[in-house]
Amino acid sequence: MAGLRRSIRILICSLVFTLTLALAAQAAGLGERTLRYGMTGEDVGQLQQSLQQRGYYQDYRVDGIYGPGTLKGVQNFQRDQALAVTGVVAGETMDRLVPQQAGMQLIRATHLVARGDTLWLLSQRYGTTVSAIMAANGMNGSIIYIGQTLAIPAAGEVKMPTPSRGGNRSADLVSWDQAKEIFAMYDYAVVTDVATGIAFKVQRRGGSLHADSQPLTAVDTAKMKQIYGEWSWARRAITVTVDGRTMAASMNGMPHGDGAIKDNNFPGHFCIHFLGSRTHGTKSLDPAHQQAVRVAAGLE
Structure with missing residues (x-):
């Protein structure tokens, strides 16, 4: 009988210990453990909220369950960030999601x-x-x-930006709805990199959610390459000037997709984003592009 009671006590202690570990894991904050499909917990809910703020988790509840909706959001985020599409939140994927927590507060x-x-x-x-x-x-x-x-x-925590006219910045903060009319299909523009001052000519060749563009000539491609050194998905603050109107924008420097200008030494097109423009893949805002747009407008 004593042996039975001892076994029961051991079993109860084991169950309590297991439950304690489970609760500790569920209470973990985002960044404290690797997250993958099938997991649950408060940190999964934080992940869902971070994805939701970035536009990658709009159609699902924040329920703390790493299910199909969360998996799809993570994979789309990884794809847009040029990361390995694993669906696992760790390493660089986690590093790019965790900074959003400051904004989530x-x-x-x-x-x-x-x-x-x-x-x-x-x-x-x-x-x-x-x-x-x-x-x-x-x-x-x-x-x-x-x-x-x-x-x-919270009240007063987030304000709509007011364009700065300080320093030598003179780019207008223009929404995509306006920018796509100003920089219309097949229009030519001058792109100027804010950090280096290097400028080159482009033509808009496509894009409904942002401007798919190409350097106009091989000389323009060389100038763009000078800005980046090596082709990269990195976002850079730029200004886009069309018919005397200069707008704040952001670009990446990676040739991709199709390119209709065949003699410019640029194998494809690159993306130019404006305030409120979205990615074609997920139809969501890209926070890095939007931040670069604000830099170009003198807001950061």
Whole structure:
């Protein structure tokens, strides 16, 4: 009988120890453990929120379960960031997601838009402002849709940017809805790299969510190569000048896809992003591009 009681006590202690470990793992913060498909916990919920803020997790609940929706979001994020598409959140994938936590501290809630909601009503409900909600969600207009998930910032924490005219910066902060009309299909423009001052000519050849562009000549390609050294997906702050209008923008420096200009020594096209433009693959905002746009406008 004593042996049975001893066995029961050992079993109970083992179960308590296992439960303690499980709860500790579930309470872990993002960055403290490798996350992969099938896992659960608070850090998985933080991962979902970080992906949601970046536009990679819009159609699913933040439930702390690493299921198909979270996996798809991680893989799309890795693909857009030119990382190995493993679906595992560790290493460089984690490094690029964790900095977003500082921004997440400004977000007090998420809201699933229902019939009758407006930005003004939501600002009153959550004690924030319309402009703060727009800025937190990368919105260029006040239209919202039923089923849309909005990040709700604390009052006064996030403000819509005001273009700076200090120093030698003179680029206008122009939304993609306007920029795609100013820099229309097949238009020519002068791209100037903010950091180096090197300028080259381009033509817009495609793109509905951002401007797919090509250097105009081999000389222009050489100048672009001078900026990057080696072709890279790295985002760079640039200005784009079309017919005397100079706009803040961002570019990557990696030839990809098709290219219609055959004698420019550039095998494909590259992407130019403006305020509120989105990636073609996931139709989401790219935070690195959006930050570079703000740098080009003198806001950072």
